[in-house]
Amino acid sequence: MLHNGPVQPSTLAPLSRDDLPGDTAALARYLIGKLMVRAFPDGFAAARIVETEAYLAGDEASHSFRGLTPRNRVMFGPPGYAYVYLNYGMHFALNVSSAAEGVGEAVLIRAAEPLTGLDAMRRHRGDVPVRDLMRGPGRLAKALDIGSSLDGTDLCAAGPLWLASDGHIPQDFGVSVRIGISRDAHRPLRFFLKGSPFVSGPAALNRCP
């Protein structure tokens, strides 16, 4: 889209944990337009988050619904940490832990617009169109080489992976039901940058009221 100015990932300060909204749906909205920054051995990659989903306590679709397990422990920890899990036995997905310690909630990062480090992303994803590099949670994780070794990473500190802002505030949010779930399927907990071609999901969910 139009709003990719030049980005210097190494100078992008991490988001402050105190600035993260305590309400998980609010955090999911807050993260739209923010940046994911990844440090690779040979440089940085950065991407603008364009699609998120909130997973709440008491939510049957959430991994936290049946209580704390080794896999979902980060969801029950403090906010602003990476919950990385393996889905369908083959795709990793990146979440940001949310809510107070002891409350199992998180925001799934579903899609992003690549800004810098496209060569590094293609090294992990192969030669696909820019639009498809990070369009979907599994693809996003692959592009940023995110695996279980990053589970528990502090996303509010400059390290292998963190959240940042370049000051861009998106004007037009879309809201829809979440993708790919069967339980609690009616809840409007998916948020996206309206009109972005980097958003995943069926077109019907992406046009708006």
Place this chain on the structure above:
DNA sequence: AGTGCGATTGACT
């Protein structure tokens, strides 16, 4: 111990 099912993707008819 065995079974079933995903917060998905890519290949194929």
Place this chain on the structure above:
DNA sequence: GTCAATCGCACTA
């Protein structure tokens, strides 16, 4: 449009 790949975890026994 259909479908297989592949594994952690919940559930049954």
